[in-house]
Amino acid sequence: MTGAAKTLVENFERERKTLPGASGWLDVSRAKALAAFAEAGLPHRRVEEWKYTDLRRLLDDVSLTTAPDHLGPVDLPATAFEAMDCYKLVLVNGRFRADLSSLAKLPKGVELHPLANVLSEQWAKKLIDRQSDHDGATRIIDLNTALMRDGMALRIRKGVRLDKPLHLVFLAADDGGAHARHLVELEEGASATIFQSHLAAGASSYFVDQVSDIHLGADARLEMVRLVDEGAKSFHLSSLRAELEAGADFGCFTLTMGGQMQRQQSFVRFNGEGAVARVNGASALRGRQMADTFCHTDHAVPACASDTLYRTVLDGSATGTFQGKVVVQPDAQKTDGRQMTNALLLSREASMNAKPELEIYADDVQCAHGSTIGELNKDAIFYLRARGLNERDARRLLVTAFLDEALDRIAHDGARDALRAVVANWFSAEGAAT
Amino acid sequence: MVAIRETVQTVGEVEKYKYGFSTDIESDKAPLGLTEDTVRFISAKKNEPEWMLEWRLEAYRRWLTMEEPTWAKVEYPKIDFQDAYYYAAPKQTVAPKSLDEIDPKLLETYKKLGIPLIEQQMLAGIAVDAVFDSVSVVTTFKEKLKEVGVIFCPLSEAVRDHPDLVRKYLGSVVPTSDNFYATLNAAVFSEGSFVYIPEGVRCPMELSTYFRINERQTGQFERTLIIADKGSYVSYLEGCTAPQRDENQLHAAVVELVAHDDAEIKYSTVQNWYPGDEDGKGGIYNFVTKRGDCRGVNSKISWTQVETGSAITWKYPSCILRGDNSRGEFYSIAISNGHQQVDSGTKMIHLGKNTSSRIISKGISAGKSSNTYRGLVGVHRKAENVRNFTQCDSLLIGSHCSAHTVPYIESKNPGAILEHEATTSKISDEQLFYCRQRGMDEEEAVALIVNGFCRDVLQQLPMEFAVEAQKLVGISLEGSVG
Numbered sequence: 040m041t042g043a044a045k046t047l048v049e050n051f052e053r054e055r056k057t058l059p060g061a062s063g064w065l066d067v068s069r070a071k072a073l074a075a076f077a078e079a080g081l082p083h084r085r086v087e088e089w090k091y092t093d094l095r096r097l098l099d100d101v102s103l104t105t106a107p108d109h110l111g112p113v114d115l116p117a118t119a120f121e122a123m124d125c126y127k128l129v130l131v132n133g134r135f136r137a138d139l140s141s142l143a144k145l146p147k148g149v150e151l152h153p154l155a156n157v158l159s160e161q162w163a164k165k166l167i168d169r170q171s172d173h174d175g176a177t178r179i180i181d182l183n184t185a186l187m188r189d190g191m192a193l194r195i196r197k198g199v200r201l202d203k204p205l206h207l208v209f210l211a212a213d214d215g216g217a218h219a220r221h222l223v224e225l226e227e228g229a230s231a232t233i234f235q236s237h238l239a240a241g242a243s244s245y246f247v248d249q250v251s252d253i254h255l256g257a258d259a260r261l262e263m264v265r266l267v268d269e270g271a272k273s274f275h276l277s278s279l280r281a282e283l284e285a286g287a288d289f290g291c292f293t294l295t296m297g298g299q300m301q302r303q304q305s306f307v308r309f310n311g312e313g314a315v316a317r318v319n320g321a322s323a324l325r326g327r328q329m330a331d332t333f334c335h336t337d338h339a340v341p342a343c344a345s346d347t348l349y350r351t352v353l354d355g356s357a358t359g360t361f362q363g364k365v366v367v368q369p370d371a372q373k374t375d376g377r378q379m380t381n382a383l384l385l386s387r388e389a390s391m392n393a394k395p396e397l398e399i400y401a402d403d404v405q406c407a408h409g410s411t412i413g414e415l416n417k418d419a420i421f422y423l424r425a426r427g428l429n430e431r432d433a434r435r436l437l438v439t440a441f442l443d444e445a446l447d448r449i450a451h452d453g454a455r456d457a458l459r460a461v462v463a464n465w466f467s468a469e470g471a472a473t
Numbered sequence: 474m475v476a477i478r479e480t481v482q483t484v485g486e487v488e489k490y491k492y493g494f495s496t497d498i499e500s501d502k503a504p505l506g507l508t509e510d511t512v513r514f515i516s517a518k519k520n521e522p523e524w525m526l527e528w529r530l531e532a533y534r535r536w537l538t539m540e541e542p543t544w545a546k547v548e549y550p551k552i553d554f555q556d557a558y559y560y561a562a563p564k565q566t567v568a569p570k571s572l573d574e575i576d577p578k579l580l581e582t583y584k585k586l587g588i589p590l591i592e593q594q595m596l597a598g599i600a601v602d603a604v605f606d607s608v609s610v611v612t613t614f615k616e617k618l619k620e621v622g623v624i625f626c627p628l629s630e631a632v633r634d635h636p637d638l639v640r641k642y643l644g645s646v647v648p649t650s651d652n653f654y655a656t657l658n659a660a661v662f663s664e665g666s667f668v669y670i671p672e673g674v675r676c677p678m679e680l681s682t683y684f685r686i687n688e689r690q691t692g693q694f695e696r697t698l699i700i701a702d703k704g705s706y707v708s709y710l711e712g713c714t715a716p717q718r719d720e721n722q723l724h725a726a727v728v729e730l731v732a733h734d735d736a737e738i739k740y741s742t743v744q745n746w747y748p749g750d751e752d753g754k755g756g757i758y759n760f761v762t763k764r765g766d767c768r769g770v771n772s773k774i775s776w777t778q779v780e781t782g783s784a785i786t787w788k789y790p791s792c793i794l795r796g797d798n799s800r801g802e803f804y805s806i807a808i809s810n811g812h813q814q815v816d817s818g819t820k821m822i823h824l825g826k827n828t829s830s831r832i833i834s835k836g837i838s839a840g841k842s843s844n845t846y847r848g849l850v851g852v853h854r855k856a857e858n859v860r861n862f863t864q865c866d867s868l869l870i871g872s873h874c875s876a877h878t879v880p881y882i883e884s885k886n887p888g889a890i891l892e893h894e895a896t897t898s899k900i901s902d903e904q905l906f907y908c909r910q911r912g913m914d915e916e917e918a919v920a921l922i923v924n925g926f927c928r929d930v931l932q933q934l935p936m937e938f939a940v941e942a943q944k945l946v947g948i949s950l951e952g953s954v955g
Binding site for chain 1: 544867872877878880882885887892897
């Protein structure tokens with residue numbers, strides 16, 4: 040076992056007794072998960088799904104000892120979603136802070152709790168214990184199962200609509216590791232919008248490991264908009280597992296900006312016919328940033344549609360990676376699967392890797408994927424310069440337009456505008472840096 | 474339209490695998506299994522010089538330390554490498570001096586395969602090297618080629634007659650340590666073709682090798698080496714068949730191409746090894762390493778393949794685009810039916826400036842087969858102005874087959890423009906209806922539509938092969954409808 044994996048295993052041994060659910064079923068699950076993790080170790084380049092991100096090596100660079108429970112005041116940084124009226128749930132170092140959250144007046148039929156409060160409930164157990172195929176990509180979830188300390192648990196009863204978006208703020212205030220688990224259960228016909236912000240608030244060297252377990256009942260609707268803007272010396276690892284029943288509609292958009300290294304995985308599985316999943320994202324990276332997106336869609340039943348678009352802009356010596364996989368199981372006829380990834384390389388040292396995969400076992404399907412990597416079109420820059428824009432503005436305009444096409448896929452108007460502003464700021468930061 | 478009509482005709486006429494017969498001919502075999510002695514035996518049989526034996530032994534020793542690759546999307550029982558013959562040659566006491574001295578049974582075999590070896594009967598303009606199990610039976614038009622300085626002969630002959638060239642180039646594109654099967658090949662390769670086109674020569678005819686596995690329980694390990702010197706051009710064709718048997722036979726070949734400045738190599742394959750029966754019993758395991766090195770500026774290497782046979786295909790013809798302005802092309806049709814498994818694709822490694830590559834892959838899967846495209850487009854940091862276009866289309870026929878696409882795209886240079894697109898679909902009911910309405914039966918209609926689907930690639934084949942390939946497309950899909 041490498042140093043990083045060892046530290047994580049030691050964390051568990053030290054904290055086992057104090058982790059939530061220590062006396063119940065979860066303790067057994069945790070021990071099992073840790074044993075599996077200890078056996079497999081951290082994923083590395085020879086694990087196909089981690090070909091471009093060597094966790095074994097990269098995690099050596101950040102502090103992994105569990106971050107302390109931060110009780111004192113926190114400088115709440117302004118978040119992109121601030122202007123909107125939202126319910127707010129704040130986690131600091133991966134632990135719920137009631138004093139910073141505002142969860143009053145939730146509609147009837149909406150249950151929103153910190154994770155620890157629901158661990159005795161059956162629905163939570165069902166979500167956590169859900170077995171996904173234990174392959175190279177999902178195996179790392181074991182680490183979270185073993186060490187998760189807190190998180191958000193949201194359950195919405197049949198037919199209930201969450202009247203305002205829920206804003207989940209994830210702050211890193213101290214160095215170290217934070218392992219959070221979020222559970223979302225939308226019963227039949229329920230609907231919700233969730234914003235997520237990941238920000239650094241004082242921590243410098245840290246590791247965020249979060250897993251979201253989502254289940255959408257028939258015709259339920261969930262819209263997620265996530266902003267990942269971690270601190271300079273961090274590793275952000277997030278895995279999202281969503282299962283969709285018939286007619287459910289799942290939208291997820293992730294904008295990745297700050298943070299030294301990130302790996303974001305999503306696993307969407309269709310359980311019922313007629314469901315739709317839109318998993319999209321954009322990232323703008325510079326310096327020595329690295330972002331690896333792994334996007335897995337499993338069409339297990341007929342007549343579902345999935346659509347994915349990821350756009351990446353890379354400056355400095357940043358490295359971007361997109362790995363996608365659309366699986367169409369036998370008999371999943373009438374599937375419509377689309378996947379597109381585009382990357383713009385703005386500097387000589389930047390690099391991009393893409394691996395959009397299709398795995399198809401049914402014949403009556405429409406599946407397509409595409410991938411492009413290139414630089415800004417010189418003719419387009421020339422066109423703009425001929426119209427009086429200087430080189431920098433011309434490039435900025437083109438890059439913004441490139442990212443905008445992805446941002447356009449955010450269904451929530453307010454959130455879309457908010458993230459557009461974040462992208463605009465990215466360019467100002469460029470000005471400051473040079 | 475003639476070709477289409479012919480396709481339709483052949484679909485109706487031809488039996489499932491018409492090359493499935495075997496020739497009853499006495500043969501000379503190496504002892505069963507693979508040891509250092511087998512390697513020595515093969516080398517001795519070929520009268521090889523000491524350095525060649527050393528080269529083989531080094532590869533053999535390395536092979537012992539290597540593990541079989543398992544990353545491809547194919548499944549097969551573990552191969553017992555000790556349960557095969559690594560050398561088999563039709564018995565012939567004296568080497569034939571002319572065609573008249575060749576065993577008539579052999580000539581008959583090739584005639585049945587549609588490869589007449591009597592020069593007068595041949596399609597003008599094609600020189601053939603016919604390889605039967607582990608030896609080359611005959612190479613035609615050798616003299617005529619010699620006049621322009623082109624060397625076209627079995628590799629074993631080249632080792633003896635042109636040792637300098639062989640030593641310089643053998644293993645320079647696919648090193649002996651490259652991968653498990655390439656290393657195995659380096660240790661036990663028995664035959665193959667050697668081609669050298671001198672500077673400025675445009676090879677006056679198509680060169681072709683025809684591979685035939687005949688003997689039971691043997692593997693075929695051929696090694697082809699083609700060198701196109703400055704400013705030269707060559708078009709090379711390769712065809713393969715094997716008898717119908719219920720055992721799996723291993724075919725692990727290596728092909729190395731070297732293109733110097735301004736040279737062009739066009740390499741076409743029509744692979745039609747025995748694919749196994751309807752229950753997936755028997756068939757050839759086709760584990761092949763093919764790689765071309767565009768060593769010089771403005772060089773070009775183009776791979777065209779029609780893959781219809783083999784129980785399992787594991788094959789990635791690649792181009793290393795080292796020279797500035799060099800170009801690599803890959804055109805592929807991979808058809809799988811029954812229980813066939815195909816994992817094939819290409820690698821384009823862009824190292825030089827202004828290099829470009831084009832990948833067109835058409836995968837057609839029917840029956841219970843699985844068909845995977847696996848490709849890599851890599852752009853080195855110093856490779857300026859790289860251009861790549863990749864298109865992978867899959868067609869599924871029937872609901873028990875599968876099609877997969879696994880492209881790797883890695884760019885380290887912002888000036889590179891890389892495009893990849895892939896689609897998967899089935900033959901639409903409208904298309905079928907339209908054809909049926911015009912009096913075709915369903916199988917004919919499918920053959921027609923599939924031929925249309927593959928047209929981009931079929932067009933790249935030399936004319937003589939294109940007709941053959943078009944027929945093959947129809948035949949391979951036989952029984953896939955209904």
